[in-house]
Amino acid sequence: MPTSEGHPVALITGITGQDGSYLTEFLLQKGYHVHGIVRRASSFNTGRIDHLYQDPHVSGTRMQLHYGDLTDATRLGELIERIQPDELYNLAAQSHVKVSFDMPLYTADVVAVGALRLLEAVRDAQQRIGRKIKFYQASSSEMFGMVQETPQTETTPFYPRSPYSCAKLYAHWQTINYREAYDLFACCGILFNHESPRRGETFVTRKITRTATRIKLGLVDKLYLGNIDARRDWGYAGDYVEAMWLMLQQERPDDFVIATNETHSVREFLDEVFGHLDLNWQDHVAIDPAYYRPAEVDLLIGDYAKAERLLGWKPKITFRDLARMMTDADMKLAEQELKLRPK
Ligand code: NAP
Ligand code: G4F
Numbered sequence: 470m471p472t473s474e475g476h477p478v479a480l481i482t483g484i485t486g487q488d489g490s491y492l493t494e495f496l497l498q499k500g501y502h503v504h505g506i507v508r509r510a511s512s513f514n515t516g517r518i519d520h521l522y523q524d525p526h527v528s529g530t531r532m533q534l535h536y537g538d539l540t541d542a543t544r545l546g547e548l549i550e551r552i553q554p555d556e557l558y559n560l561a562a563q564s565h566v567k568v569s570f571d572m573p574l575y576t577a578d579v580v581a582v583g584a585l586r587l588l589e590a591v592r593d594a595q596q597r598i599g600r601k602i603k604f605y606q607a608s609s610s611e612m613f614g615m616v617q618e619t620p621q622t623e624t625t626p627f628y629p630r631s632p633y634s635c636a637k638l639y640a641h642w643q644t645i646n647y648r649e650a651y652d653l654f655a656c657c658g659i660l661f662n663h664e665s666p667r668r669g670e671t672f673v674t675r676k677i678t679r680t681a682t683r684i685k686l687g688l689v690d691k692l693y694l695g696n697i698d699a700r701r702d703w704g705y706a707g708d709y710v711e712a713m714w715l716m717l718q719q720e721r722p723d724d725f726v727i728a729t730n731e732t733h734s735v736r737e738f739l740d741e742v743f744g745h746l747d748l749n750w751q752d753h754v755a756i757d758p759a760y761y762r763p764a765e766v767d768l769l770i771g772d773y774a775k776a777e778r779l780l781g782w783k784p785k786i787t788f789r790d791l792a793r794m795m796t797d798a799d800m801k802l803a804e805q806e807l808k809l810r811p812k
Pocket of ligand 2: 564566567608609610611660661662663672673676695696699700701735760761762765769
């Protein structure tokens, strides 16, 4: 299954996630043949990419899904060998920071060793097929953790504060090590928080937009949150997947911070969302310490100057527009829920 009819071939792990869905849309528009690795689950987990699905029986199909898991090295090796992608995007992860404190070993297996399994499979497949497979690793601003300097750049020292970020840091350094030791074309995108209407519902922005819109329609009363003083650099996922692709189109592999260079507190996000709905969040939000983390990352703000200079990339969607886009999308879901609710 090598490069198909002149179309460049991409393989995406985590294709069913927020970023996987936007990246698939982006690559299909660029003319790619996109393969994605999907975990087997007892119910469908492809909701974010169903609108992109193409019937494999129809000729000219440019999107194909394959069962696989980052914990299964044999399967990863077999898929890479068979698909022979030009570009491999490793987006799969147990990506929830709070959950990583509950499941540190699983998180390390998927996020840290999972990336290493892929790097080994790529190194092996390259030797056999005699050409490069470009590799993208989804690194995270969480690796900066306890802040050493602001804004954070590619040279800011890391200080991870969770099992998730420790695992991401391992994957980050392994990716760099494989680039230096084996001449892999491997890039790390150090992406700051990025959100969208497709964001998982347990991340704070989506939890807020989902619950605030349900409060507006009288479907629930309260929104329970943890540390609302935390500050993040929030951008739009649709903007960020373009940066992933741009990194793999350069002459030389390198690592880049992708961010907006703005920081906002969870409180400010509440202001935007509840304000947009003509509500006062202080009337509806309660603090539940169950959502506090054993160790917190207080402040993230990223400097994307290197990406702007070398990739020509900069963010397009502002903080306010992002909050409104997510609120408007969730209002539609809340309206549907209200219609379907038994009277
Ligand atoms: P997401 O929505 O949580 O998606 C994660 C994806 O990984 C899903 O497709 C999930 O499959 C898959 N996955 C989880 N465990 C797996 C396993 N054992 N084997 C194979 N696939 C597995 O995450 P995202 O927001 O799109 O983020 C994409 C990547 O960027 C992640 O690596 C994340 O850690 C990293 N990142 C995200 C941000 C951000 O702000 N969004 C910032 C920096 C870095 P299911 O659909 O079956 O669960
Ligand atoms: O939305 P969050 O869960 O995102 P977090 O922890 O920053 O991680 C996300 O961004 C990372 C990039 O920096 C990614 F690598 C990672 O995969 C993920 O996508 O929490 C944001 C902040 C935290 O400080 C948290 O303590 O919001 C605070 N928060 C307050 N109440 C809450 C809640 N977070 C969640 N999830 N749920 C709450 O009720």
